[in-house]
Amino acid sequence: MSAAIEAWLASEQAEFVARHPRSQALFAAGEQHFLYGAPLHWMRRWAGGFPLYAAAARGARLWCADGFEYVDFCLGDTGAMCGHAAAPVTTAVARQLADGATSMLPTAESGWVGEELARRFGLPYWGFTTSATDANRAAIRIARMVTGREAVLVFNGCYHGSVEEAHVGLAPGGQVAMRSGVHPNAVDHARVSRVVEFNDPAALESALAPRDVALVLAEPCMTNYGMIEAQPGFLAQLRELTRRTGTLLLYDETHTWSAGPGGYTGRDRLDPDLFSIGKAIGGGVPVGLYGVSAAVAERLWQQAPRESVRPGVRQSSHFGFGGTLAGSALQVAAVRAVLEQVLTAASFARMIALASELAHRARAIVAAAGLPWFIAQSGARVEPMFTPSAPRTASELARWRDPQLETLLHLHMLNRGVLITPFHSMLLVCPDTDAADVERFLTELAAFAARLAATRPS
Numbered sequence: 001m002s003a004a005i006e007a008w009l010a011s012e013q014a015e016f017v018a019r020h021p022r023s024q025a026l027f028a029a030g031e032q033h034f035l036y037g038a039p040l041h042w043m044r045r046w047a048g049g050f051p052l053y054a055a056a057a058r059g060a061r062l063w064c065a066d067g068f069e070y071v072d073f074c075l076g077d078t079g080a081m082c083g084h085a086a087a088p089v090t091t092a093v094a095r096q097l098a099d100g101a102t103s104m105l106p107t108a109e110s111g112w113v114g115e116e117l118a119r120r121f122g123l124p125y126w127g128f129t130t131s132a133t134d135a136n137r138a139a140i141r142i143a144r145m146v147t148g149r150e151a152v153l154v155f156n157g158c159y160h161g162s163v164e165e166a167h168v169g170l171a172p173g174g175q176v177a178m179r180s181g182v183h184p185n186a187v188d189h190a191r192v193s194r195v196v197e198f199n200d201p202a203a204l205e206s207a208l209a210p211r212d213v214a215l216v217l218a219e220p221c222m223t224n225y226g227m228i229e230a231q232p233g234f235l236a237q238l239r240e241l242t243r244r245t246g247t248l249l250l251y252d253e254t255h256t257w258s259a260g261p262g263g264y265t266g267r268d269r270l271d272p273d274l275f276s277i278g279k280a281i282g283g284g285v286p287v288g289l290y291g292v293s294a295a296v297a298e299r300l301w302q303q304a305p306r307e308s309v310r311p312g313v314r315q316s317s318h319f320g321f322g323g324t325l326a327g328s329a330l331q332v333a334a335v336r337a338v339l340e341q342v343l344t345a346a347s348f349a350r351m352i353a354l355a356s357e358l359a360h361r362a363r364a365i366v367a368a369a370g371l372p373w374f375i376a377q378s379g380a381r382v383e384p385m386f387t388p389s390a391p392r393t394a395s396e397l398a399r400w401r402d403p404q405l406e407t408l409l410h411l412h413m414l415n416r417g418v419l420i421t422p423f424h425s426m427l428l429v430c431p432d433t434d435a436a437d438v439e440r441f442l443t444e445l446a447a448f449a450a451r452l453a454a455t456r457p458s
Contacts (some may be wrong), residue, residue, distance in 0.1 A: 004455040007184065010402065012411035016048040019415065022065040023053040038057045047410035057084035058273040059432030062419060071437045072418040073427035078255050081280035081343065081380075083432035088341035089283035092333045102328035109134040113314040116339050121253075123275050123291030126328035131369045132254040132278025133161025135288035136217060138321035139274045140165065141214035145319075146299035151213045153194040153204075153247075159224035160217055160252050162277075164334060168193045170395065197199060197393040198222050199230060201237045208245040215248045215274070220264035224386045225401075227376040227425055229346040235270060242273075248296065250274040257281070259379035260352070261345045285334035324382045351380035355429045358382050358438045362445060369449035380429040384409075384445070387436020409448060416444045 017024065027050040031037040037044050039047055043051050053065035060083055062072045065086065075081055082089060117126050129135045140163070152165040154431060160166040164187045176195050178184055190326040195214055196203040204316040220235060221227040251272045252262035257280060260267045265275060278288035292300065296417050325331075359377040362384060366373040372388040386405060391397035392429055413420055418441050420427050427441065 002455065005404065005408065005452075006453070009408045009411070011410060012415055013048065014267055015157060015415050016411055018331045019068065020050075020052065020064070020066045021049070024050050026065060027051060037184055045145065046414075047407045048414060054128065058081045058430045059085070059424070060233075060434070060437055061432075068417060070417050070419045071330070071440050072419045072431075073429070073437075074421045074440060075428045075430055076279075076284075076338050076437045076448070077423070078258075078428060080284060081258070081430055082283045082338055082426060083342075083430040086285075086337075086342050086431070088336055089285075089336040092102070092337035093118040093283075093285060093330060096333035099329070101330040102325055104324060107329045107332055107334050109329075110327070111337070113332055113336050115334075117289065117291060120166040120266050121277075121291055122266060122269065122271070122274055124294050125297045126289055126291045126456045127322075128331055129278075129288035129290065129321070130263050130286050130323055130325055131161065131251065131331055132276055132288045133163055134321070134323065134326075135276035135278060136163045136166075136250070136252060137158050139250050139276055139290045139292075140215055140217070141320050142290075142296065142300055143274065145249070145303045146296060147214045147246065147248060149212050149214035149247075151192055151194050152205055153213045153216045154392070155222065156195050157198070157222060157397070157405070158217070158226040159414065160218065163217070165321045166217060168195050170195050170197065183267075184188070187278040197395060199227055199234050199392045201234060201241070204238065205241055208241055208247055211245050211247075213245070213247045215250055216242055217250050217252060219252050219256050220268075221256050221378050222425070223258070223381070224393065226387075226391065226397050227378055227381065227383045227426070228391050228394065229376070229378070230356045231392060235268075237262055239271065246385065248273040250276060252276045254280075255381070256378060257343075258381040259353075261343070261348050262264045278344065281338055282331060282334045286314070287335055289335075310388040342431060348380065351431060354433060354435070354438060355382050355427075357435075358427070358429070361438075361442050365442065365446045365449055369446075371449055371453060381426060383424065383426045384431075385425070405452075406429075412448045413441075413444055418444055419431060 027037050038051060054062055055065050056063045059071055063069045100133055114126055118124050129138060136446045154166045156170040156180060167179055167182040168176050168189050169179045176189060176193060194207045196207050249266050249272045253265060254277055257263045257277060275291040281287055355377060359375050359382045363375045374385050374387050374389055376385060386402050387397060387400040417454050
């Protein structure tokens with residue numbers, strides 16, 4: 001890092017600390033009782049040395065404990081893709097709370113939700129969980145039940161929640177290794193996990209050839225290391241190879257739902273065997289969902305017959321997945337409000353148009369500053385990346401990551417009232433984001449790019 005960049009970073013850091021004494025004090029108090037200072041240890045990963053403490057959030061705005069207002073493009077790392085405190089969700093949840101949040105019984109609204117999920121994403125049968133992680137765990141268990149296989153294949157650089165089989169990546173020599181900071185936790189990952197690079201059909205074919213992989217767990221566009229789109233034809237190859245080897249294919253669209261009302265799966269008719277989604281679909285209420293194809297459902301019913309619940313027979317098996325709060329009346333009410341009134345086709349059209357404008361103008365800004373950055377877009381999601389072209393794999397993108405520069409970009413934005421996702425630099429447009437919010441980000445990006453260009457050697 002150059003002396004000029006180092007001095008700039010120190011200045012931004014000092015300004016952040018000076019502006020947020022209340023947040024700093026709250027974090028110090030939190031360290032007395034939380035393992036890593038905050039209710040969730042991820043919350044400390046914001047630039048600045050301590051997180052902002054939120055006081056309120058509505059729409060695309062957030063106010064911190066120190067009284068500053070922010071344009072929020074982080075949106076709870078997608079959890080608030082509806083916008084904060086979306087009125088239809090707030091109303092539906094408040095009404096359902098008054099009528100009972102959970103009873104271990106279904107409600108009439110669940111029928112509408114099931115039909116809409118099938119319509120949007122194309123899979124006919126669904127189950128609720130309390131998170132996308134649990135949805136992925138359920139799907140893995142189902143895949144193992146119906147295939148009789150154990151291994152799960154993921155792509156290097158993936159993130160699928162706290163799923164043990166997916167806590168792996170590729171070491172520099174190509175061996176399977178734990179992702180940074182994740183303990184192996186007594187799991188034999190060499191037995192249960194396979195890892196290949198995204199967009200590498202030859203490696204995928206080789207890994208599936210032994211026919212011991214139950215499930216490929218994938219995003220149709222990777223979003224963890226930075227946004228990595230599938231190369232033309234790769235998803236079709238993935239589908240063909242999994243079918244040829246008797247391997248099931250699951251698309252996790254927890255983040256990639258930003259592509260449209262049905263995510264990539266609905267938009268591009270991807271036809272997976274299983275599907276999972278979480279975060280945004282509950283509008284702030286913890287919800288995960290897994291869907292299965294008719295063929296997978298028939299195979300599952302052979303293992304666990306659908307007709308086992310009948311007069312005189314009590315169904316007692318939970319199959320190893322589920323939970324007493326899964327499918328609760330509160331979850332169902334929230335999901336219906338999100339699908340019916342908030343993240344509609346009209347909302348997505350507006351969100352994607354605004355994100356397209358943001359991406360187009362951001363590209364012009366970095367080009368004018370002479371910065372070799374790539375601006376990725378996936379529907380309503382945009383990300384500046386410090387790579388000169390669209391990355392094909394996580395390993396390729398990792399070579400261009402610059403933690404100091406990322407921290408500087410985040411601090412610059414934080415100090416000027418703009419929130420972007422702390423783990424890298426993704427921005428998400430929600431139904432409440434407007435042209436002024438986009439202008440605010442672009443103004444600050446232009447100032448940052450111009451100053452950065454001026455500090456670099458000619």
